[in-house]
Amino acid sequence: MKKVINNAENVVSEMLEGIVMANPDYVRKLDNADVLVRKNSPVKGKVAIVSGGGSGHEPAHGGYVGKGMLDGAVAGAVFTSPTPDQIYEAIKAVDGGAGVLLVVKNYTGDVMNFDMAKEMAEMDGIKVDSVVVNDDVAVENSTFTAGRRGIAGTILVHKIAGAKAETGASLQEVKAVAEKVIKNVRSMGMALSSCIVPAAGKPNFTLAEDEMEIGIGIHGEPGTHREKIKSADGIVDELVEKILKDMPLEAGSEAAVIVNGLASTPLMELYIANRRLHQILNEKGIKIYKSMVGEYMTSLEMAGFSVTILKLDDELKKLLDSPADTPALKVL
Numbered sequence: 001m002k003k004v005i006n007n008a009e010n011v012v013s014e015m016l017e018g019i020v021m022a023n024p025d026y027v028r029k030l031d032n033a034d035v036l037v038r039k040n041s042p043v044k045g046k047v048a049i050v051s052g053g054g055s056g057h058e059p060a061h062g063g064y065v066g067k068g069m070l071d072g073a074v075a076g077a078v079f080t081s082p083t084p085d086q087i088y089e090a091i092k093a094v095d096g097g098a099g100v101l102l103v104v105k106n107y108t109g110d111v112m113n114f115d116m117a118k119e120m121a122e123m124d125g126i127k128v129d130s131v132v133v134n135d136d137v138a139v140e141n142s143t144f145t146a147g148r149r150g151i152a153g154t155i156l157v158h159k160i161a162g163a164k165a166e167t168g169a170s171l172q173e174v175k176a177v178a179e180k181v182i183k184n185v186r187s188m189g190m191a192l193s194s195c196i197v198p199a200a201g202k203p204n205f206t207l208a209e210d211e212m213e214i215g216i217g218i219h220g221e222p223g224t225h226r227e228k229i230k231s232a233d234g235i236v237d238e239l240v241e242k243i244l245k246d247m248p249l250e251a252g253s254e255a256a257v258i259v260n261g262l263a264s265t266p267l268m269e270l271y272i273a274n275r276r277l278h279q280i281l282n283e284k285g286i287k288i289y290k291s292m293v294g295e296y297m298t299s300l301e302m303a304g305f306s307v308t309i310l311k312l313d314d315e316l317k318k319l320l321d322s323p324a325d326t327p328a329l330k331v332l
Contacts, residue, residue, distance in 0.1 A: 001201045008198035012055045012075055019062050023327040026066050033089040034075040034082070036062040041071055042096035047165040047174045048072065050090050051103040051158060053110050054079040056197070057218060059328035060155065060297040068324030069162035071100075078197050078300070079219045081109030087117030091126060099127035099171035103157050103178065105150030106134040107219075129171055131178045133157055135187040135308065137246040138215030138224055151218050152260040152297040153185035153308045156320070163322035177319065181310065186247045188239045189306030190223070191216040191262065195299050214238060218262070218299045232269065236276040239307045244284075249311055251285030256292070256320060258308035263298035265305050270294070273305060281309075289317060296328075 005011050012034055019036065020029050027036045035052075042048065051061045052074030061073035071094040076082035091100050100121070104114045111132060118128045135153030161178040169177075191213045194203035204220030207213060212235070215223030230238070249255060259274045261267070274293045281288055289312055297306075310316070 001196050001198075003196070003198060005198055011198050012077060015055065015058070016062065016075060019327065026327050026330070027062065030089055030093055033086045035072060035086060035090040035093065036065050036075070037072045037090065037093050038065055038067070041094045043071065044096045045098055045168070046096050047098045047169065047171050048094035048096060048100045049103060049158070049162055049165055049174070050074065050087070050094060050100055051154070052076065052082050052087065052090070053105055053107070054081060054219070056300045057297050059295070063328030064155070064158050064326050066324065066326030066329070068166055068322060069158045069326050078199065081107065081113050084113045084116035084120060087114055088120045091117060091121040091128060092124070095126050099129065101161060101165070101171060101174050101178065102128065102130035103154065103161065104130055104132050105154055106132050106147055107149065108146065127171055129175050131157070131175060131182060133182055135182070135185045136189075136217070137186050137242050138188050149217050149221070151187050151189060152258055152306050153187045153310065155258070155296045156185055156256065156308070156310050157181045159324060160316060160319040162324060163319040166322065177315070181316065184247070184311040184316070185308060186243045187306050187308040188242050189216050189218070189260075189262065189304060190214050190235055190239065191302055191304035192229070193264065193303040194220055195263070195302040197300070212304075216304060218297060220299065220302065232272045233276045236273050236307065237280065240277060240280050240309075243307065243309055247309070247311065249284070249286050249309070252287075254287045254289045254312045254317070255281065256290040256310040256312055257281070257288055258292045258296060260297055260306045260308060261295040262302040262304045262306070263295060264301050264303040267294070270305055273307070277307060290320060
């Protein structure tokens with residue numbers, strides 16, 4: 001195992017220290033938990049948004065803490081759900097009196113622990129609600145989930161719900177727009193290689209030199225099948241066909257799209273995939289309103305990418321365009 005770390009047991013805490021040192025005007029770390037919150041948290045009178053999960057998906061989730069997105073991000077151990085106590089501390093730290101919305105990816109451990117933390121906070125009199133993101137069309141159930149998994153589409157939930165919260169909307173209104181995004185977003189990914197969890201010291205799985213895994217999860221979970229490597233266009237065709245089968249888009253629709261690198265795929269290759277994605281949707285009469293290409297939700301050093309498509313309406317377009325300022329979005 002080759003990694004730029006000091007000790008496998010300390011990777012999360014040392015990473016969080018490094019994030020704060022790089023972004024002191026954006027975030028601070030709680031003293032009693034592996035949680036990053038907005039520098040000015042709690043923001044009085046604003047619905048706060050908390051998300052999180054296992055580490056290893058950077059810049060998710062700490063990179064999206066800031067104005068217009070998250071108020072708090074909870075960092076579990078690598079690929080491991082944060083504990084209810086961690087999430088509870090995050091909720092308390094960001095509550096400004098208008099309530100807290102939890103954005104949870106659909107993994108069994110995450111759903112259970114966020115629910116427990118919600119109950120703990122409610123016992124303290126804090127208004128808390130939650131949504132569960134399940135954008136991955138690859139598999140309906142897996143070892144890690146009941147129902148579809150939550151992957152890169154979660155970033156669009158953060159962005160749009162965060163923008164709604166900045167308007168002074170109520171907890172009910174922020175939840176409603178988050179649920180609208182969840183209803184209208186779909187994703188699917190693929191991998192050319194596995195990744196190595198530091199504590200394990202070996203790859204999650206192995207692929208032959210001429211193989212790829214279709215429908216991979218962001219923790220290295222199995223996909224739908226393995227097959228011989230195709231061209232970039234062939235891969236995108238396969239992913240988009242499955243997405244549009246699950247969420248048909250009629251001609252004249254508008255969409256936001258993400259081509260999300262899993263960490264070891266060069267931007268050159270992601271842009272080639274984006275080219276084909278645009279070609280497919282243009283041929284179907286679907287207008288791409290916004291196109292995002294880069295690393296938004298990674299999987300340690302895994303090679304591969306995912307495609308996300310969000311069907312838009314006027315409300316979602318306006319919120320998507322609203323300004324946001326976070327460590328992952330800041331400009332040099």
